[in-house]
């Protein structure tokens with residue numbers, strides 16, 4: 001179960017646009033630079049639904065909240081899952097329900113090994129985020 005961020009949401013009239021890897025509400029457009037971690041090399045924005053009431057959320061996925069494989073592999077194998085939905089009182093007990101993955105809205109990566117010489121970074125392009133629409137697909141697996 002994620003913590004509630006009602007200290008933030010109660011002060012802002014509009015609903016959050018998306019939630020980060022820790023389910024912190026975000027009010028800016030999603031961007032991979034807005035991940036909860038500045039060190040990750042992959043970030044996806046995924047649409048999920050509360051398993052109990054069906055409310056839709058947009059949530060970030062990265063190595064911060066998914067460590068079973070890379071995000072790309074987990075999308076291809078349909079194994080990517082967020083776990084408990086954001087804790088926004090969507091329904092009675094919703095915050096401790098699971099979530100159902102729906103689809104990948106955005107997939108971004110960086111850190112192309114072409115720009116490495118051993119551990120040395122040879123080109124600043126290493127840090128640039130690249131979007132890969134081929135991984136922006138439905139996740140059909142249901143919990």
Ligand SMILES: [Zn+2]
Nearest residue numbers: 050053091094
């Ligand atoms: Zn719910």
